[in-house]
Amino acid sequence: MSQQHPRRSDVKYGSLTHVLLFWFGDDWGVFGRTYEQIALTLSRLDSVKQVLVVLPSSKGETLATSRQVISDRLTVLRLYWRPRGSSSLQLRSLGSRLKLRLEHFRLRRLIRSYGFREKNTLLWLFPAHPIVDELVRQVPAAARISQIVDDFTLVDKNDWYYPFAIDQYPRLGSMFDLIVVTSKANEEKFSVQAPCVRIDQAVDASFLADPSDFRPCGPQPVLGYVGTFWDRTNIDLLLRIARERPHCRLLLVGPELNRRLSDSGLLGLGNVEWVGSVPNDQVPQQLKRMNLCLIPHLDTPFSRSMSPLKLFQYIASGKPVVSSAVEGLELASHLIRIEGDPGSFLEAIDEELAADALEKFLERVAFAKAQTWESRVNRILSKLDEVLGPELA
Template identity: 80%
Template sequence: MPSRTGADSVPQHLSHVLLFWFGDDWGVYGRTYEQIATTLSRCHHVQQVLVVLPSSKGETLTTSLQIVSDRLAVARLYWRPGGISPLRLRSLGSLLKLQRERFALRRQIRSLGFRERNTLLWLFPPHPVLDELVRQVPAAARIIQIVDDFTLVDKTDWYYPFAVDQYPRLGSIADLIAVTSKANEQKFSSQAACVRIDQAVSSAFLAEPTDFQPAGAQPVLGYVGTFWDRTDVELLRRIALERPHCRLLLVGPELNRRLSDSGLLGLGNVEWLGSLPNDQVPMQLKRMNLCLIPHLDTPFSRSMSPLKLFQYIASGKPVVSSAVEGLELAGDLIRIEKDPARFLQAIDEELASDSPEKFRARVAFAAAQTWESRVERILAALPVQP
């Protein structure tokens, strides 16, 4: 079992943490909620962390419980709303199944020792059943965490109506709101106590000093992340066309057709691996000589803190990024360029000037950006409960 950590992180009376995430992707991308749940399960005073995800394949709480460790479990909840309105037409069978899940949730958390006096409820909105969860789960304290601002996505995305409905009311729910960007801090700090944290990195991404390899005649330029509205696919295409001696290695899922329709994937020096399990990403980072953050500067991207930044730096590789928010902490270690021509020039310069000393400095920086330190910061900001 991993060593216990964060002796003073969690107030001693909050020994049970119930965390609700809005997607069913545990073990896939290593997202923020997964790192926080795992970190909390290693804190001294925590007896149980239960992560509850929305069911994606019709699972129920009683059929889906996954024991990750003696203090960490994951379950899928059948709770499928058709929209934000409480007046929804459902079949009798669906209504009965939903009611059974409500009772099952109460039984499950009580069987694991959750009581109002010892429970910390950690919610990631926009969550389709946020209000229902607040009513159903008595808790001594509630933390709301905002990763991205989903009021800024396309209005056809399922996140959008829930975000528009829930975000203005978070102050009435939360004892603390945790955010990962300056824009979100400005947006939510007027509602409740608010703490801003950066993303962090798992130790699995940390390179060894012997991993340094100088770029050869065909450098590998890499991007890891989701391809969607924030990704500057045209910049990636320009890199591939104007640096034909470089290979472009792309890792991550596509949420719309912009990548597939761009013509980028048909170029001979481009390799797209699609979505990979998070534990396979460090191996792909080792193949890269330089890492890219080609994000568009939009209101949505300004609400983010790119997790890939810390994963890249942990691999020891040089990083070239477009000028977006969330890079300040590592600003001295990466190249940030607003102009596409300067972006390409920065790639050439960073490849030519890389060294074992720079490699080690990046890894050393990343080693200090732990999830333990981020969780400590969030919990230190939680108002003390009686």
């Protein structure tokens, strides 16, 4: 544990009224990711006075030009910390170095202007982050949380996350009071370094279906997938579903990070529709078009480090769900079908479509209503309170 932190019995999360949250991508409002839901939830807590979310500048914005006020207690900013497309190891021009130095000065000044002081500040960071060490040094905080959503040491070594993850992950215990994870694999990996708390993903209330949304399955059922198409997506399984169930329409929602989807031949089939990336607030409308939702993930070390957010969004829509046999499904396993081989996966689709009913629809939605971000955030903060308790004074 870092010796830079105050260890006093009076440091409780209730006294941490200001939260400074750093995410490693510029995608606020696009995917409804974990960091966004946590920030929104924190800003609604009675004990929290101010939440600042700081993202990387993807279009050259600076702290002075990018302020986005979400509410009176939540602001999103873009910090210029490196030239777009360059790594931390590449030489920077004199102008770029001066701009970076000015941003650091602005960050310190802006933090103080919002009332952030060491005694009241909770620093919440999501590694792998390009400047995690700079932020830990620069931001005075009474407590620090590191949250691992996916294990980026398991991605392709050419991905920009990889070198930062390899460097930072073994050192998190020396910098943070609490490490938050969303999978059993990450809990086992990081709990040896520091106190660790595991949470499942949750669902935003906007995804909860109304009973009037239930529709019996017709002769051309729509099978849907919502998510990013990349290394964990089983494109071959989707291709087999589309070919062997020609009476079904396959609706695909989300961006691709490589060309495996585009090059697979799947998009050329007449019963396949790919709408690409849509804003997070439009995803519930896409889910309403579906009769059944799919989680066609490959079982890999990387996928085992994840907790699929789409699982809770699917269940909130009231639709039946058929998933590959992957990690992160335990909490809702009684409500979904989990199949380990393609043949069984296809049979499960047929059976779930045939057996769907309003009673099952309502059961799924009722379950989803209890999977709130408020409950997840409260669990994290309660664990932090325990970590910062008298035993560490």
